[in-house]
Amino acid sequence: MKRRKVIQSLSTLPLISSLSVAKVTGGQISRKKKRDIIAELGIRSFINAAGTLTYMSGCIMHDEVVETIENTSRHFCMIDEVQDKVGEKIAKLVHSEAAMVTCGAFSAMTLGLAGVLTGLDVRKVEQLPHLAGTGMKSEVICQKSHNERYNHAFLNTGCTVVEVETLADVERAISERTALLHFLNITANAGQIKHEEWVAIGKKYNIPTSIDIAADVPPVSNLWKFNDMGFDLVFISGGKAMRGPQSAGILMGRKDIVAAARLNAPPRGYTVARGHKVNKEEILGMYVALEKFVSGDxxxxxxxxxxxxxxxxxxxxxxxxxxxxxxxxxxxxxxxxxxxxxxxxxxxxxxxxxxxxxxxxxxxxxxxxxxxxxxxxxxxxxxxxxxxxxxxxxxxxxxxxxxxxxxxxxxxxxxxxxxxxxxxx
Structure with missing residues (x-):
């Protein structure tokens, strides 16, 4: 068979399974099975009837997310430009002034607080987590029932966490050291102070308020509910219900704070969050996952x-x-x-x-x-x-x-x- 006919004949062949690849050799088609590295290394894979748990590798990404990661891996891009473009799109989807992709909700918490502490002052960025003598604030206030172990993300900046139980406690605890008022959505019913009251007291004293909603979608409306409510920062995981990259999350909120958080984040190499790298594939994959989740049935x-x-x-x-x-x-x-x-x-x-x-x-x-x-x-x-x-x-x-x-x-x-x-x- 002539070469032209061989090539023409390929267009009529059915799609080959994702488990194999086609190769034409001497006019013949051979199929080579793709490498199964999980089986090769003897790693146990399983049916996940437990949920989106980090230690179980979170979720299975949507096909569109995997395709995005694969396709974008073949191109060089400036990380800041990717964050600029994606952040603008995400912000519109979630009703926030600004947004950025982080390496998980925990990272979003550290970066959000870092942004509050440093603003756009590069010298302060370089000094974190060493707060003494810098003029930076040093305390995060939260309800006692909201002070769980993931709040270690705040300690990474050098801040301490102050526990309160009532609104009167909050007003007594607020001082010139107070950087942030933090709320944990999953334990909202356990605390005496509710969402709107928390936002209101933050506005009264001009102190930023944040909320951790790491695993709190569905419902999809939670993506914008707390931005509309007036929280200054919202932290969420990407590798759970949204089925984005397990190592991705989103920081959304006030434009000035997100801009400062970006200054504390990679690709800059002199920051407390240098280890919080998120690559272009994850940033773009997270955007596609969010877009698909918002538009889903x-x-x-x-x-x-x-x-x-x-x-x-x-x-x-x-x-x-x-x-x-x-x-x-x-x-x-x-x-x-x-x-x-x-x-x-x-x-x-x-x-x-x-x-x-x-x-x-x-x-x-x-x-x-x-x-x-x-x-x-x-x-x-x-x-x-x-x-x-x-x-x-x-x-x-x-x-x-x-x-x-x-x-x-x-x-x-x-x-x-x-x-x-x-x-x-």
């Missing part, structure tokens, strides 16, 4: 999750001794969540034992357990902090979510849980 997605949870629940609720309950968290990871519990006199398993059977079965499945905040888990493992181990030792339940399941995986999860609960009787 969230009603349909929710119905799909409900159907998947109902399928899993239906597979086990008729078993003797089994109790099922579907709930929706009020704040944080707002998605239908199935709790499966059992009578330990009938099913001879603890929740931990059932999770292990699912984890080490085939295929491997990760299910939720305690409902504890992630910081109770030890770094690099699934082990509970020893301080909580006794509390959870005899817990006979697991929790399952559907929002990170891939098509068809709900049926596998349903079958495997039923098998193990049946075998444990």
């Amino acid at each position: 969230h009603d349909r997605e929710w119905k799909d999750w409900e159907a998947q949870i109902a399928r899993i629940e239906g597979a086990v609720k008729d078993l003797p001794g089994i109790t099922t309950k579907v709930t929706i968290p009020e704040l944080g990871n707002i998605t239908p969540t199935l709790t499966i519990s059992w009578d330990e006199s009938i099913v001879k398993l603890t929740g931990r034992e059932l999770r292990d059977k699912l984890r080490f079965g085939s295929p491997s499945i990760e299910a939720g357990f305690s409902g504890l905040p992630l910081y109770y888990y030890q770094a690099g493992s699934d082990s509970i902090d020893p301080a909580m181990e006794e509390t959870l030792k005899g817990a006979n339940l697991i929790r399952v979510t559907a929002w990170m399941l891939q098509p068809g995986e709900d049926k596998i999860v349903a079958r495997r849980i039923r098998e193990e609960l049946t075998a444990g009787r």
Whole structure:
């Protein structure tokens, strides 16, 4: 066959699977399987029925995000220009004056506070986290119930955190040292001071207010709700429900503070946040993920999750001794969540034992357990902090979510849980 005909014939061939690549050699088409580095290294991959947990690598990125990352990796761009263009687009989507992509919500917290402390003064930028003798402020105020471990992001700037419980406490705590009033959305109901009151007291004393909504979409409206409410800074993760890069997040808010945060961020190399690099692929991928999330059919997605949870629940609720309950968290990871519990006199398993059977079965499945905040888990493992181990030792339940399941995986999860609960009787 002549070469021209060989080339023409290629246009009529079906698309080759993503697991292989086509190569024409001597007029013949050979298919070479792509390298599977996960299998090669013996890394366990699994069905994620637990949710968007960082230690489980967060989420599976949308195809469009992966394509964006791959396509942009072939080009050189100036990082500041990428942030300029993307930040402008993101700000319009979330109703803020300005925005930037960070390397996660934690990074957004550090950078946002750094921007408040330094403004556009390069000398101050160079001095962080050494605040003594600089004239910079040094305290962040938050409600006691809002002072959880992720607030370490603020300590990175050299600031300390001051706890309060009432509005009167806030007014007593405010001083010339106060840099920021911080609010944690996931524990909003635990504190006495509500969102609007927090914003109002910040405006009264001309002190910036911030809010951590790291895992608080859906609903999609939370992306702009707190900007519209008047918070000066909003921090959010990108690698959860939005299904952007796991190592990306967004800082949004006041234009002057975001500009100062940018001065504290890479590509500048003399800053406290030099290690917070986010590359052009992640910046652009995060923008595409956000754009897709904002324009998505969230009603349909929710119905799909409900159907998947109902399928899993239906597979086990008729078993003797089994109790099922579907709930929706009020704040944080707002998605239908199935709790499966059992009578330990009938099913001879603890929740931990059932999770292990699912984890080490085939295929491997990760299910939720305690409902504890992630910081109770030890770094690099699934082990509970020893301080909580006794509390959870005899817990006979697991929790399952559907929002990170891939098509068809709900049926596998349903079958495997039923098998193990049946075998444990």
